[in-house]
Amino acid sequence: MPTRNTHTYDVIVIGAGPVGENVADRTTAAGLSTVLVESELAGGECSYWACEPSKALLRPVLLRADAAHVPGLAAAVAKPLDVDAVLAHRDRLSADWKDDGQIEWIKSAGIDFLRGHGRLAGEREVSVSTPDGDTVRLRARHAVAVCTGSAAALPPLPGMAELRPWTSREATSAQRPPHRLVVVGGGVVGVEMATAWQALGSRVTLLAREGTLLPKLEPFAGELVTERLREAGADVRFDVSVVAARRVGNGAGEIRVTLSDGEVLTADEILFATGRTPRSQDIGLDTVGLRPGDWLATDDSLTVTAVPGDWLYAVGDVNRRALFTHQGKYQARVAGAVIAARARGERLETGRWAPHSSTADIEAVPGVVFTDPEIAFVGLTAREAERTGRDVEVVDYDIGRLAGAVQYRPGYRGRARILINRDRQVVVGATFAGPGVAELLYSATVAITGEVPVERLWHAVPAFPTISEVWLRLLETRRDS
CATH class of the missing domain: 3.30.390.30 (FAD/NAD-linked reductase, C-terminal dimerisation domain)
Structure with missing residues (x-):
């Protein structure tokens, strides 16, 4: 595999989602040469498989629910949603899963962009495997920021490859509603996708391992969501889990789902919304003394605490401080300020209200569940x-x-x-x-x-x-x- 010469930048950012883009924007604005490395689409999970497409699916659903209760509008919205129009709207807001617009913005901001899989290769070193088979070596004068985010966590059930289950990515990008959809997980992704696809014509069965939906929130939140989902026609079940699932017909047909209470459900698709895992398995953590696949612990400056030298940063989901896009972008602003200050040799201004301390991702983390x-x-x-x-x-x-x-x-x-x-x-x-x-x-x-x-x-x-x-x-x- 050919290797190009090493390119040196002040800052290397691995991951060009909203978090990585904001880190790069801040460091570039501070006069530091910065390169963004991305293996998939610039714009990241939020733009193509999470925030944007999920809310595009849910917005018509929630507007229709409001209108159905308003005098003078109820009759106008009595018909089913125009599924093709909703999905076309989702596609537009997801830029049809093309990142041309994001690349244009990155270049206009003065940030270099390199498409390929970035891996740490030692202190301040990054190796990038490009789509054309080359390997590009990068070196950072000041900082490397890992902004690789998180991915859906799948349960350890046998036969998952043959099952081909939905994760949050498939649930937000599907091109047609499945006739029967089993949703496993009563958290935010589970209840939002159950809300969306039930309204778009699927017959949804939502399985929650605990005795309530949204178990981390106040109990009345889950109770109200349960009530409305059931009124909409969804089958919501509690204290139950999946012990086996398989596709029949040589892996091309319907899905048989065996539950912990012994019942067997039949579905066309199954969505596992059972948590998140860090995207850190194959990013070279072992070359800097860390274990691949781990969350990256940081201090309030977003500096990785287990790596000496104050050069490695973990920003966004990958540090597990607060798994929200808006919190990751907040962290990115802090990390950008920290990297710039250290590059200038300034003493960090730390503390609760200081620009170099990320505290709002711990003390007051806001979130919205876009259900009815x-x-x-x-x-x-x-x-x-x-x-x-x-x-x-x-x-x-x-x-x-x-x-x-x-x-x-x-x-x-x-x-x-x-x-x-x-x-x-x-x-x-x-x-x-x-x-x-x-x-x-x-x-x-x-x-x-x-x-x-x-x-x-x-x-x-x-x-x-x-x-x-x-x-x-x-x-x-x-x-x-």
């Missing part, structure tokens, strides 16, 4: 507070009692909860469940991150009639309790 109803959450849950010994006051409110909620959707069903630290009198957790609640999330994140005193929140006046008035009602409920 939507679930928005940030900070602690009541269960987490109890487990960690935090003294909190739990305040609940029925969002459906708000005038703004009734305007949004007659018969609105939803719930809000905030957790207030008794000693400091600040909000430390918030969960909202109901149609349209995603837009409440930033205000909750600001309240938690900024440690706004509860007494000061009284003076943040919500407009009437909007769902944001729930903040006022939560504070009134607390005062009157």
